[in-house]
Amino acid sequence: MSLFKKFTLGLSVTGMVVGIAMAASTPVDAKTITIRIASGHPPTVVYAGLMKNYFQPELKKAIEAKTDHKVNFIEGYSGSIVKVFDTFEGIQNGIVDIGGFCFCFEASKLKMHAFQIMLPFGTMDPVKSVAIAASIYKQFPSLEKRFQKFGQTMLARVGDGGYNMGTNFPWKKVSDLKGRKILGAGLNLNWMKQAGIGIIAVTDGLPGWYKKIQNGVAEGGIMFPSAWGPVFKLHEVGKYYTTIGFGSITWHALNVNNRFWASLPAEVKPIFREVAGRFEKLTGSSNKTGYKKDMAWLRKNITVNDLPADVRLDWAKKLAHWPQKHADSLEKEGYPAVKILNATLAAAEKEGYKWPVRYVVK
Numbered sequence: 001m002s003l004f005k006k007f008t009l010g011l012s013v014t015g016m017v018v019g020i021a022m023a024a025s026t027p028v029d030a031k032t033i034t035i036r037i038a039s040g041h042p043p044t045v046v047y048a049g050l051m052k053n054y055f056q057p058e059l060k061k062a063i064e065a066k067t068d069h070k071v072n073f074i075e076g077y078s079g080s081i082v083k084v085f086d087t088f089e090g091i092q093n094g095i096v097d098i099g100g101f102c103f104c105f106e107a108s109k110l111k112m113h114a115f116q117i118m119l120p121f122g123t124m125d126p127v128k129s130v131a132i133a134a135s136i137y138k139q140f141p142s143l144e145k146r147f148q149k150f151g152q153t154m155l156a157r158v159g160d161g162g163y164n165m166g167t168n169f170p171w172k173k174v175s176d177l178k179g180r181k182i183l184g185a186g187l188n189l190n191w192m193k194q195a196g197i198g199i200i201a202v203t204d205g206l207p208g209w210y211k212k213i214q215n216g217v218a219e220g221g222i223m224f225p226s227a228w229g230p231v232f233k234l235h236e237v238g239k240y241y242t243t244i245g246f247g248s249i250t251w252h253a254l255n256v257n258n259r260f261w262a263s264l265p266a267e268v269k270p271i272f273r274e275v276a277g278r279f280e281k282l283t284g285s286s287n288k289t290g291y292k293k294d295m296a297w298l299r300k301n302i303t304v305n306d307l308p309a310d311v312r313l314d315w316a317k318k319l320a321h322w323p324q325k326h327a328d329s330l331e332k333e334g335y336p337a338v339k340i341l342n343a344t345l346a347a348a349e350k351e352g353y354k355w356p357v358r359y360v361v362k
Contacts, residue, residue, distance in 0.1 A: 031069060031070075031265075032069070032070040032071070032072055033063070033069055033070070033071050033072070033264065033265075033268065034072045034073075034074060035059075035071065035072070035073050035074070035097050035098060035260075036073075036074045036076065036081070036095075036096045036097045036098070037051065037056065037073055037074070037075060037076065037096065037097065037098045037099070038075070038076030038077065038080070038081040038082050038087065038090065038096040038098075038099050038100075039051060039076075039077055039078075039082075039084075039087060039099060039100040039101065040078075040079045040082055040083045040084030040085070040086075040087050040101065040205065040207070041077070041078070041079075041084060041100070041206065041207070042077055042078040042207075043077050043078075044231045044232075045206070045226075045227070045231065046160075046161065046226060046283065046286055046287050046290060047100055047158045047159075047160075047252055047283050048077055048100055050279060050282055050283060050286060051077075051100050051254065051279075052075065052077060054278075054279060054282060055254070055275060055276070055279045056073050056075075058275045058278065058279075059071065059271070059272065059275045060073070062271045062274070062275055063268050063271050066267075066271060067265070067267050067268060067271075069265060069268060076096060079207065081095065081096055082095060082096060082099060083205070084101070084102065084105060084205035084206070084207065085105050085205060087099045087100070087101035087105075088101050088105065088106050088109070088110075088150070088255075091150075091151075091152045091255050091256070091257050092150045092151045092152055092257070093151075094151075094257050094259055094260070096257070097256060097257050097260040098155070098254065098255070098256050098257070098260075099254070099255055100158065100252060100253070100254050101252060101253065101255070102185065102251060102252045103251045103252070103253070104117075104185035104186050104187060104188070104251060105185070105186070105205065107186050107187060109150065110146065111330060111333070111335060112142075112143065112146075112330060112335045112336075112337065112340060113143060113146070113251065114187050114249075114251050115136065115337075115340050115341060115344055116129065116132070116133065116247065116249045116250060116251060116344060117187045117188050117190075117249055117251060118187075118322070118323050118326050118327070118337075118341060119247075119323055119341060119344055119345065119348075119355075119359060120190075120191045120246055120247060120316065120319050120322075121245060121246060121247060121312065121315075121316045121319075121355070121356050121357070122247035122248070122249075122348055122353065122355070123247060123248060123348055123351065123353040124162035124245050124247060124248050124291075125162075125248060125288060125351075125353075126159040126160065126161060126162070126248040126250075126283070126284040126285070126287035126288045126291070127159075127281075127284040127285055127288050128248075128284075128348070128351040128352075128353060129159050129160075129247070129248040129249060129250045129284065130157060130159040130250050130280060130281065130283060130284035131284070131347075131351055132250070132344060132347045132348050132351060133157050133159070133250035134157060134280075135343075135347040135350075136340060136343055136344055136347060137157065139343055140336065140339070140340055140343070142336070147255060148258070151257065151258045151259070152255040152256060152257055152258055153255060153256050153258055153261055154253050154254070154255050155253075155254045155255060155256050155272060155273070155276035156253065156254040156276040156277065156279050156280035156283075157250050157252075157253055157280050157283075158250065158252035158253055158254060158280065158283045159248060159249075159250040159252075159280075159283045159284040159287055160224055160248060160249050160250065160251070160252065160287060161224035161225065161226055161248060161287040161288075161290060161291045161294070162224060162225075162245065162246070162247065162248040162291055163188065163222055163223065163224055163244075163246035163247060163248070163249065164222075164223070164224070164225065164241065164242060164243045164244045164245070164246065165182070165220060165221065165222050165223070165241070165242050165244055165246075166220055166221060166223055166228040166234055166235070166238045166240065166241045166242075167180070167182075167219055167220030167238055167240045167241075167242070168213055168219050168220060168237060168238040168239065168240065169219060169220070169240065170240050170303065170305075171240070171242070172305070173311070174195075174197055174311060174314070174315060175197075177192070177197050177198070177199055178197060178198035178199070179198060179199070179200065180199055180200065180219050180220065181199070181200045181202050181217065181218045181219045181220075182199045182200070182201060182202065182218065182219065182220050182221060182222065183202045183203070183204055183209055183212060183213070183218045183220065183221030183222070183223075184201065184202070184203060184221060184222045185203070185205075185206075185222075186203050188222050188246070188249075189201040189203065189222070190322060190326075191222065191246055191319065192222075194318075194319055194321075194322040194325075195315055195318040195319050196318060202217065202218045202221075204218075206223070206227060206232060207232075209221055209223075209227075209232065209234060210232060210233065210234060210236075210237060213234065213237040213238055214237045219238075220238055220240075221234075221238075222246065224248075224287075224291070224294075225241065225291060225294035225295050225297075225298055226287075226290055226291075226294045228241055228294075228298060229294050229297045229298050229301070230297065235298065235301060235302045239302045239303060240302065240303050240304075240305070241298050241302060241303070241304045241305075242304070242305045242306070242307055243295070243304065243305070243306045243307060244307045244312065244315075245307070245312060248287070250284075252283075254276060254279065254280075256272070312356065313356050313357070316355075316356040316357040317357055319357075320357050320359060320360075323341055323359045323361050324359075324360065324361050324362070327341055327361050337361075338361050338362065341359070341361045342361055345358070345359060345361075
């Protein structure tokens, strides 16, 4: 054998040994986990911003610190992959792996999930709202199980800031709203329709509100202060904001596609759950902190009126019949609406909230 052949053979053998050693030191299941994450809302909306700036980096950091896997995100915020109306279906169909969305756009598929909406004038504290929702989901596993029918799993509930109303006209009395075109997400428009105020209801996703008010298709809408201020700049087309205290509602979610979920290494799933749990709580505390800041900004830049307590109480009394009415219709479809609404009333009281009108649902 020539010296050259002996040399090259030696290199080959050495390479094989090194290769075997490297294979032995590197877990065979180590991989880069690519996650397509999206929302129809932009990151300037609190929950979407927390998805991008908290959930994503915290998940990546935790997985890479505790396992041998790497994490890569493909982002699709501001409706760049899925719009607000089709995020739920986008998760179901696997267009995205993880999505943040509002139950308000899935009124036919998630009829029971908007249970807090069915009890207007609830707590305006987002931290308590998230805690109330968590309690109800724990008591009624059917709520989370429902998502399985649509090929997805809930990772976290998402709280919103407290709802009030902005308009492009001044008003003092509820009767001033009669005949006005008011925007909402759908079910929450019942806070006005069921009270017999006589509004013209207009349903649309938040990204379309500015143009609708600007063009006269609408004259105002039920919305938390962050969106009325610098985020969506609705104050530019609606220079009046009235604090009503409809309630802080936890009716968004962060869901994961089941096929993607099943493909994940077993050791990373608890990490997803842990980070999602922290994200859920943060949606409450961030909205609570933001509410004060956003209200201060609105008071400084546009006209803000506070609805008198007696007017709010009268409004709540006019809605006292609606929880029962809505529960009856849901019960006929097989949903445990009466039990869930009563559990929600009790959970709010356990959190220290006193309802202006104690709804009775039998």
